[in-house]
Amino acid sequence: YEYKKNLMHSWETLTAAQQDICKLLAALESENPGSWVLFRRLTRELYPDKDHGAVKSTISEYTDILRELGFIKKIRKGKQTYIKSTDKNPYSKEMSLKTKSKINKKSAKLDAKEL
DSSP states (O other), X not given: OHHHHHHHHHHHTSOHHHHHHHHHXXXXXXXXXXXXXXXXXXXXXXXXXXXXXXXXXHHHHHHHHHHHTTSEEEEEETTEXXXXXXXXXXXXXXXHHHHHHHHHHHHHHHXXXXX
């Protein structure tokens, strides 16, 4: 109970933009489950009409806060930064359930065709 209370408290302290980052990250991860998302891709998806350099520092600050609160993981390899949801990201579970549901529906359709 205390864990859920702390989780909700920290989630409620996030800005709408930070929550949007969690939601978008989960959606991008659902395209390739288990993989890390390139930070540059996240910024392009969030702000498609803006130059990456213009929004990079703001998004980096947001993702640093999300990492400190345990909603995402963030690693750097060479010049690239990658991010990934943790189990604490509420959208991560939601998106994975939707993806699993789609996969189950597709396999059910394939099974029906084979009969």
